[in-house]
Amino acid sequence: MNFRSVAELVELAESEGLSISDVMIQKEMETFDKSRDEVFKQMEENLDIMEKAIQKGLQEEIKSQSGLSGGDAQKIRNYIKESNVLLSGAEVLDAVSRSMSVSEVNAAMGTIVATPTAGACGILPGCVFTAADRLGSDRETMVRALFVSGAIGYCIANNAFISGAAGGCQAEVGSATAMSAAAVVEMAGGTPSQSAEAVAIALKNMLGLVCDPVAGLVEAPCVKRNAMGGAIAMVAADMAMAGVKSVIPTDEVIEAMFRIGRDMPVSLKETALGGLAATQTGRSLERRIFGKSAE
Template sequence: MNFTSVSELVELAESKGLPISEVMIQKEMEWMDRTRDEVFGQMEENLAIMEKAVQKGLHEEIHSSSGLSGGDAQKIRRYIQESSVLLSGADVLDTVSRSMSVSEVNASMGTIVATPTAGACGVLPGCVFTAANRLRADREAMVRALFVSGAIGYCIANNSFISGAAGGCQAEVGSATAMSAAAVVEMAGGSPSQSAEAVAIALKNMLGLVCDPVAGLVEAPCVKRNAMGGAIAMVAADLAMAGVTSVIPADEVIGAMYRIGRDMPTSLKETALGGLAATQTGREWERRIFGKPEKE
């Protein structure tokens, strides 16, 4: 079960008549020299951690020690329950609230699963738990979705960046968005090719996204970028399931992300030297938290 690109992954899955999740499960068994039960069990534990983080942010009053983040997931949840939301149905906002919940738990030093990084930890659980609710999916389908996301993340990591310091936020939240879109497609019964289309559609809408954390903390704008990543992933999944395809294939989108990240200035790659971190308000927060600016 050897693959390093999305096209190789799809060809392998379709030639063997397997879903992407099964290809990744077998790869993990071979690579880690573990049984199916061991591999699957570890991913079940990851899902349980994600679930706790989703629930904690939605139902407990949590705030980061900096004061930059916290409580927004609950605001969205109340808005869904009490207001006439602008979007038809609440599924997108359910994804947003769950994605923000996990990201806020991370900012408050809670336990999360890095998918692919802590800064992008909210996108995948936000999508998976919303899709499971919508599709009435069982636990196995949810765990398999995590294997799909892992397979896509593996391809991205082999051909581009998954770190904000290396490639900007496109490499973190962008990668998480692509991983989540592919995962949700399989949950909905889509084919490996449709998962690949969802990857391309999702990721190309995140290209160029810079990493500019206010005060150098993974809070602002990170929490809200997790929210938007979740929304984009769900839309990309629906587009792919509807038969919409990307003009540019997934592997070429990943390649474009690599080149953009390579050319991106250092000030926009997790250094807090540019972007939102360098705004007047960003610097005021930095002074408030640390007493004086860390960077000028």
Template sequence: MFASTGRELLNICEKHRISISEYAVRFEELETGRSRKEIVNKMKKNLEVMQEAAEYGLHNEIKSVSGLIGGDAVKIYNYLKEGKSLTGDTMVKAMARAISCSEVNASMGRIVASPTAGSCGILPSVIITAGEKLNKTSEEMVQALFAASAIGMIIAHNATLSGAEGGCQAECGSAAAMGAGAVVEMMGGTPEMSLHAGAIVIKNILGLVCDPIAGLVEVPCAKRNASGAVSALTTADLVMSGVKSKIPFDDTVWAMYKVGKSMPCELRETAMGGLAITATGLKLKEEILGK
């Protein structure tokens, strides 16, 4: 029953005539021995924590422990209420929620690290915002999280979800791919379409380095969460319009892993390269260490 690749996942879904989310639930039943009710309830709790983290920063000016980030989710949400957005309510809400989760994380609040703490804002903002736009119930959003988890498992099995191993492409890239695939299922797309969405997201984020200022998961991480959420939602629309990825999902995952392994250690969460060693990045590091 375990699908080690996207191709195997599609074969299983086709054979049993099930969705990706249903595959994930059945796999979890076999893997853990727990009942469907237990498994669904556990995922429902994850969704509730995600909702709390995605909403809290919209109404409260959160400050990170270091002071590097904070208060941006409130700014974005207030901007949304002014009705002056260029990209529309859905996209602005997604960005605000993604940054809210990042701010909650950086202030030592409770988040769901899905797939990682550094990318914790992408999946919640995407699922919650798409669910809201599509008038989905909490049960349907829980199913979307299962779909996302199946895609994440394949990425983890064949590549990596770790910024220290594969750069930010492995963290924010994987999160956005998981979110895009899940939203396609929410919109009525097929399992094949969900993997097209995941593939397109990964193609568009290949090579993204992990270069946190002062080694903290704050800058540029929070804004990359907002960008990842936008990528996931726009890609879902691309795929639902009929656009396909010329490069299959499995190939993009393989490429992401190879690109990550090719990156020097300075660009993999060590804070020894990229933005972390710019003049401003080093100055911010000194200010933080001097506190």
């Protein structure tokens, strides 16, 4: 079960009559010399951690030590319950609230699963649990979705970046959004090719996204970028399921992300030297938190 690109992954799945999750499960078995049950159980434990993070962020009073994040996931959840004007749709906002919840738990030093990084940890659980509610998915389907996301993340990591320090936030939130879109497509009964289209649609709408954490902390704008990543992933999945295709092939979109990240200035790659971190308010918050500016 060897593959390096998304095209190779899709070809392998379709030629063998397998789902992307099947391919990735078998790859994990071969790589780590483990049984299917062992591999599946380990991923199921990750799903359990994700669920606990969602619940913690939505049910408890979460506030980071810096005070930059916390409580916004609950605001969105309350808005869903109380408002008659759901401009984005309840399912999209569900994904948003759950994505923010996990990200806020991360900022408050809670336990999360890096998917693919801690800074982008909320998008996949937010989308998987929302899709499961909408589709009535069982636990096995949800665990399989994580294997789908892992397969896409593997391809991105091998051909571009998943680190904000290397490629900007497009490499973190962008990758997580693409991984989540592919996962939701398989949950909805889509084909491997449709999952690949969802990856391209999601990722190309994140190209150029800079990594500019205020005060160097993974909180602002990270939490709200997780929220928007969750929304984009859900829409990209629907577009792919509707038969919409990316003009640019998936692997070429990933290649473009690599080139953009390579060309991006250092000030916009997790250094807190540019972007939102360098605004007047960003510097003021940095001085309040640490007592002085990094400048």
